[in-house]
Each structure stands twice: as C-alpha cells, then as structure tokens.
Amino acid sequence: MSTQNVPALFNRMAIRATSNGLNPCEACPIRDMSVCAGLNSHELDHVNAIVTRMTIDSERAVFYEWDSAEHVFNVTNGTVRLSKMLPDGRRQVTGFLYPGDFLGIAYSDTYAYTAEAISPLSLCRFPRHKLEALFDEIPGLEKRVLGVASNELRAAQDQMLLLGRKTAQEKLATFLCSLIKAGKQNGGRQDAIDLPMNRTDIADYLGLTTETVSRTFTRMVKDGVLELPSTHRVVFQQPKRLQQISEGET
Amino acid sequence: MSTQNVPALFNRMAIRATSNGLNPCEACPIRDMSVCAGLNSHELDHVNAIVTRMTIDSERAVFYEWDSAEHVFNVTNGTVRLSKMLPDGRRQVTGFLYPGDFLGIAYSDTYAYTAEAISPLSLCRFPRHKLEALFDEIPGLEKRVLGVASNELRAAQDQMLLLGRKTAQEKLATFLCSLIKAGKQNGGRQDAIDLPMNRTDIADYLGLTTETVSRTFTRMVKDGVLELPSTHRVVFQQPKRLQQISEGET
DNA sequence: CGTATACTTGAATTGAGTCAATAAGTGTGG
DNA sequence: CCACACTTATTGACTCAATTCAAGTATACG
Numbered sequence: 001m002s003t004q005n006v007p008a009l010f011n012r013m014a015i016r017a018t019s020n021g022l023n024p025c026e027a028c029p030i031r032d033m034s035v036c037a038g039l040n041s042h043e044l045d046h047v048n049a050i051v052t053r054m055t056i057d058s059e060r061a062v063f064y065e066w067d068s069a070e071h072v073f074n075v076t077n078g079t080v081r082l083s084k085m086l087p088d089g090r091r092q093v094t095g096f097l098y099p100g101d102f103l104g105i106a107y108s109d110t111y112a113y114t115a116e117a118i119s120p121l122s123l124c125r126f127p128r129h130k131l132e133a134l135f136d137e138i139p140g141l142e143k144r145v146l147g148v149a150s151n152e153l154r155a156a157q158d159q160m161l162l163l164g165r166k167t168a169q170e171k172l173a174t175f176l177c178s179l180i181k182a183g184k185q186n187g188g189r190q191d192a193i194d195l196p197m198n199r200t201d202i203a204d205y206l207g208l209t210t211e212t213v214s215r216t217f218t219r220m221v222k223d224g225v226l227e228l229p230s231t232h233r234v235v236f237q238q239p240k241r242l243q244q245i246s247e248g249e250t
Numbered sequence: 251m252s253t254q255n256v257p258a259l260f261n262r263m264a265i266r267a268t269s270n271g272l273n274p275c276e277a278c279p280i281r282d283m284s285v286c287a288g289l290n291s292h293e294l295d296h297v298n299a300i301v302t303r304m305t306i307d308s309e310r311a312v313f314y315e316w317d318s319a320e321h322v323f324n325v326t327n328g329t330v331r332l333s334k335m336l337p338d339g340r341r342q343v344t345g346f347l348y349p350g351d352f353l354g355i356a357y358s359d360t361y362a363y364t365a366e367a368i369s370p371l372s373l374c375r376f377p378r379h380k381l382e383a384l385f386d387e388i389p390g391l392e393k394r395v396l397g398v399a400s401n402e403l404r405a406a407q408d409q410m411l412l413l414g415r416k417t418a419q420e421k422l423a424t425f426l427c428s429l430i431k432a433g434k435q436n437g438g439r440q441d442a443i444d445l446p447m448n449r450t451d452i453a454d455y456l457g458l459t460t461e462t463v464s465r466t467f468t469r470m471v472k473d474g475v476l477e478l479p480s481t482h483r484v485v486f487q488q489p490k491r492l493q494q495i496s497e498g499e500t
Numbered sequence: 501c502g503t504a505t506a507c508t509t510g511a512a513t514t515g516a517g518t519c520a521a522t523a524a525g526t527g528t529g530g
Numbered sequence: 531c532c533a534c535a536c537t538t539a540t541t542g543a544c545t546c547a548a549t550t551c552a553a554g555t556a557t558a559c560g
Contacts, residue, residue, distance in 0.1 A: 084411045086498045092411040107400035112407045135393070142392050143385070149399040150357035156406035157362045161334045161342040163413035164457030168548070199507065207414030212548060214508050231507065231557075248336045418516065449539060462516055464540050481525075481539065 033100030050130040062115040072104035078121035079196040093205035171206040173246035192235040283350030300380040312365040322354035328371035329446040343455035421456040423496035442485045
C-alpha cells in the first residue's frame with residue numbers, strides 16, 4: 001500500500017520511531033548513489049524531517065505532465081518511465097529512472113513529463129518548497145541538484161542525437177550499451193542484463209515501432225551480437241561489437 | 251576582433267575604465283533577460299569583476315564538444331548553434347541560443363556539445379570556478395542557474411518528442427512556432443520572423459534533410475500557411491493553423 | 501489450463517532520403 | 531555596375547528504411 005494518503009505528521013513520526021532509533025536515511029540502500037550522498041548525520045536528519053516514503057504499484061503514475069509540480073522524488077527501488085504525449089496519442093518516452101535517480105526537477109508550475117512506475121516502486125518524496133529551503137541549510141545540496149540537472153541535460157543531448165540521426169540498429173545498440181553502463185555502476189554482471197521495460201516502451205524511447213525493435217533484436221541475435229534467453233533478458237556475446245554499432249561504425 | 255587573447259587583467263582594467271564610470275553590466279542590453287536579471291549594483295560589480303567580454307566571428311566555434319569545460323557564457327548579441335556529431339559526420343543540432351541565453355552548463359570535465367556562432371557574436375565569458383564561487387556571495391544566483399538548466403531540460407524533452415514522433419511538417423511547424431514565441435518575448439512583430447540559420451541547420455535541428463525542409467516550406471506556402479519573401483524571412487499568414495499543425499491536428 | 505497480452509514474423513506501403521539537375525542568392529574583382 | 535564563380539536553396543525522379551497492416555506464436559497470469 002502507498003503512504004500517499006497518510007497524513008504527513010503521522011508519517012514523520014512513524015519514520016522516526018525505527019527500532020534502532022536511527023534515521024532511516026542512514027540505512028538507505030541508495031544512500032551513496034543519490035543526491036543524498038555525502039550528507040552527514042545532522043544533515044540527514046534535516047532531509048528526513050521533510051521526506052515522505054511511499055510505494056507505487058507497477059503501471060501507476062507518480063505524476064502526470066499537467067500536474068502541479070509540488071514535489072520532487074528520489075527513486076529508492078524499481079524503475080520509472082518518463083514520457084510525453086501528443087494529442088493523438090503518439091508517445092515519446094524521454095527516459096527511464098532507476099534506484100538513486102532524482103525525479104521532478106522543474107522550474108515551472110507543472111512537470112515536464114509524465115512519470116509512471118513500470119515495476120513496483122519505492123520513492124522518497126519531498127515537498128519542493130521545503131527542499132529549496134533546505135538548500136540554505138545544507139551547503140552543497142543545491143550544487144548537487146544542479147549537477148543532477150546537468151547530467152540529465154547531457155543525457156538529453158545524447159538522446160536527441162540518437163532520435164534525430166541514428167538508424168534503428170544504432171538506436172537499439174546505444175540503448176543496450178547505456179543499460180550495460182548503468183549496470184556496471186551498480187556492480188552487476190556486465191555481459192547480461194534484465195530489461196525492466198517492454199518492447200513498446202523501448203520503441204517509444206527510441207522513436208521506433210515495436211515491430212522494428214523486435215526485428216532489430218532478431219537481426220542482432222542472427223549476427224551473433226547477443227542472445228535473448230527470454231524477452232526481458234539480454235546476454236551480450238560481443239559487447240564491443242555492440243559499442244561499435246551504437247556509434248555508427250558499420 | 252576577439253578579446254580572447256587579451257590578458258585578463260588588462261581586460262578588467264579596460265572594462266572598469268568606462269567613460270561614465272559605470273559598471274558596463276548596468277547598461278547591458280540583455281540585463282533583464284539573462285541570469286543577471288535582478289542583481290543589484292553591488293552584485294553586478296562582483297559579476298563584472300570576473301567577466302571577459304568577447305566577440306566571435308560568424309561560423310567560428312565558441313567551444314567544441316571535447317573541450318575542457320572551463321568557462322560558461324552569456325550571449326549578449328548574435329545567435330549560437332549547439333550541435334553534436336557522430337564519427338561519420340552525421341550532425342544533430344541540439345539547440346539555438348539567442349541574446350540573453352546562458353551557455354555552457356556542464357557538470358563534467360568537457361562540454362556536452364559544440365557551440366558555434368552563426369552570426370557575429372558577442373559573449374560574456376565567466377571562468378566556471380569563479381562563477382561557482384560567486385554562488386556563495388550572491389544569494390539566488392545558483393537558483394537562477396538551476397532555473398536555466400531546468401528550462402533547458404524541458405526544452406530538451408519537447409525536442410525529443412519532436413524528433414521521435416513528429417512528421418516533417420509537424421517538426422517544421424513546431425520550430426517556427428517556437429521562433430514566434432521567442433520573438434514575442436523580445437517584443438518584435440509576431441507575424442513575421444528572420445531565420446538566422448540556414449536550411450542545413452534547420453534540417454539538422456529537426457532530424458531531416460535540407461531537401462525535406464525545403465519541400466515542407468514549399469508545401470506550407472502552397473497551403474497558404476506562410477510566405478517566404480526571401481529564404482531567411484518568414485511571414486505567417488495563418489499562425490493559428492501553424493500551431494495546429496505543430497501539434498498534429500491534421 | 502485457458503485466455504489475454506506481448507512479442508515476432510511476413511508482406512505491402514510510404515514518408516523521408518538520396519541522387520541529380522536547375523535556380524536563386526551572395527560576394528568579388530574588374 | 532556587371533560578369534563570374536561559388537554557395538545555398540529548390541525541385542524532380544527514384545530508392546529504401548522503417549511503418550503499417552495482418553497473421554501467427556510465445557508468455558504470463560488468474
């Protein structure tokens with residue numbers, strides 16, 4: 001169940017009453033990967049005082065593009081899909097977020113995209129104005145958020161190059177390479193990954209159709225670049241070849 | 251000529267020795283449109299102390315994608331083209347910057363894109379580390395930069411939707427609408443604009459070829475949506491129709 | 501175990517790209 | 531001010547990568 005509808009005060013009390021008396025942030029699994037990294041115990045108390053921990057079922061929205069942008073979030077578990085839609089239903093997925101990622105940066109009244117859970121999701125939710133107030137109390141926190149924004153901006157530029165100028169095969173190769181890279185940071189196996197998203201999500205992320213994504217997977221399997229033990233599992237036979245394909249060296 | 255090669259000290263002395271003794275920032279034409287908006291006289295002195303004013307010839311680079319990201323800039327006059335390239339030369343233009351725009355946000359060692367002048371360009375250049383030091387002295391400045399980054403992020407999301415899911419006609423209509431909108435902010439005529447960029451730049455921005463851009467312009471002229479008195483001038487006959495086209499209502 | 505959903509494959513179509521030939525600007529020097 | 535060269539833009543004919551439409555096949559889940 002979500003904590004979404006639980007009064008905030010009750011929530012904070014519950015959070016503070018952990019069995020060992022520690023601030024739950026101290027034990028947070030993504031502590032060192034997120035915007036909270038490097039905060040000291042005292043600062044974490046500040047953060048903890050304004051956070052609401054919540055869970056969201058798979059395929060439910062965290063927020064919609066047109067929602068008033070009152071909160072920002074930190075993903076602690078699960079995967080989020082960010083997307084925008086045209087009036088006639090055409091969809092562009094603008095990104096996927098994983099544990100440790102920051103969600104909801106927007107210097108405007110509404111969010112820039114819709115955010116939906118594509119697996120059971122755990123989040124830390126912060127009221128925007130309270131987080132901004134924290135910027136004055138925790139030196140470096142704002143700089144960290146600026147860093148996050150800057151990294152997102154770089155990723156967005158890369159995605160524009162992909163969408164505007166890459167072929168279907170290059171697009172899929174680039175996508176898979178970025179998943180490998182993200183997996184590396186989390187210390188997982190580097191020659192195989194699980195795809196938390198389905199073919200439609202991948203297609204909408206790469207500006208393709210599901211059929212083209214499927215055909216491109218098939219072609220890569222035939223070429224011996226990768227294997228698909230199941231639809232959501234990819235084993236890389238030739239990671240370097242994949243990297244070459246992603247940069248157009250074919 | 252550029253001030254790029256003039257020693258910084260000399261530069262600052264020259265800047266301070268204005269005829270009326272005022273900080274040149276006070277008279278800056280883009281003062282209220284830029285990240286400097288709302289700074290008081292004292293704060294502008296701080297800014298002025300670290301700025302180098304420079305000019306760049308048309309078609310020359312401000313910096314390249316692979317350059318060490320040591321400076322940030324404020325465009326005071328002219329137009330900048332931002333782009334990324336694939337090894338084989340395919341290019342994606344990721345944006346155009348106009349007077350008042352901020353350039354070079356990057357939380358990494360190198361820039362995320364190449365920035366080139368597409369008209370004679372005037373810039374204010376700030377050493378990154380000095381600007382970051384200013385964040386501590388000028389309250390709200392960092393927040394302002396975060397705001398700029400956030401707006402760029404939103405624009406990048408919109409561009410992803412355009413590149414991934416819009417037709418050629420929708421792409422061009424969207425582009426023209428955004429130029430009208432930008433023109434409005436500067437208080438110009440709203441039913442006609444000058445295009446500072448050529449057809450290749452537009453094509454590379456929209457993920458098209460020059461031929462398709464040209465054909466799409468021709469079609470819009472035939473449909474009575476706009477007129478092209480010259481290749482770099484667009485007169486809008488039916489701005490509302492253009493808006494409709496941009497959102498796929500056809 | 502059946503049924504809905506997701507994925508793959510095939511055939512035909514098409515929107516935009518490519519290649520090629522003008523046409524229209526733009527600038528330069530005589 | 532014009533003739534020339536050069537660049538940029540337009541137009542036409544043809545091609546092709548990806549989409550669309552249409553079956554099938556696998557997979558997940560109550």
